[in-house]
Amino acid sequence: xxxxxxxxxxxxxxxxxxxxxxxxxxxxxxxxxxxxxxxxxxxxxxxxxxxxxxxxxxxxxxxxxxxxxxxxxxxxxxxxxxxxxxxxxxxxxxxxxxxxxxxxxxxxxxxxxxxxxxxxxxxxxxxxxxxxxxxxxxxxxxxxxxxxxxxxxxxxxxxxxxxxxxxxxxxxxxxxxxxxxxxxxxxxxxxxxxxxxxxxxxxxxxxxxxxxxx
Numbered sequence: 001x002x003x004x005x006x007x008x009x010x011x012x013x014x015x016x017x018x019x020x021x022x023x024x025x026x027x028x029x030x031x032x033x034x035x036x037x038x039x040x041x042x043x044x045x046x047x048x049x050x051x052x053x054x055x056x057x058x059x060x061x062x063x064x065x066x067x068x069x070x071x072x073x074x075x076x077x078x079x080x081x082x083x084x085x086x087x088x089x090x091x092x093x094x095x096x097x098x099x100x101x102x103x104x105x106x107x108x109x110x111x112x113x114x115x116x117x118x119x120x121x122x123x124x125x126x127x128x129x130x131x132x133x134x135x136x137x138x139x140x141x142x143x144x145x146x147x148x149x150x151x152x153x154x155x156x157x158x159x160x161x162x163x164x165x166x167x168x169x170x171x172x173x174x175x176x177x178x179x180x181x182x183x184x185x186x187x188x189x190x191x192x193x194x195x196x197x198x199x200x201x202x203x204x205x206x207x208x209x210x211x212x213x214x
Contacts, residue, residue: 088117
């Protein structure tokens, strides 16, 4: 029997060596993107492209999410911060990866999107994700330190210092940085004062909006 289109997309990401970690592949198969797109784009959920979710924001391209999760390498039991939750798809994938012993805090500065993301993840069966309306560049100090931090919007010039400060020693942060096009930067905190960065160029994200909530 032929696979559903979303399954075919995942198979293609595996064939293209974008997805390679078994746990991440399993998460992609369990957490359907179809549940997190707006009604008018349900038929396009399996297409490997960003899709609008309102308020000038998008649900990210599956390839990009796969690359970022492969770089993040979330493990069961970890504490994870998701900055720029959007429609909640990546937060649900992260919740699947941390399992019942881990935790996910998801930040979204647009209240209507936060409400929709929370409704989406609840409908998908992920009741333990903690959502907050907040300035993502400031992170979430009340939940720090985090073992992993995922950022779905691009910082203009530099990695927000608060996110680096809220990373646990040995922890990993994945964040796009740049304006017209961005590098995806993988940051590993080695000690209290030292970090190691690896950059992967050639991406495009919506901008990370910084500053007080309006």
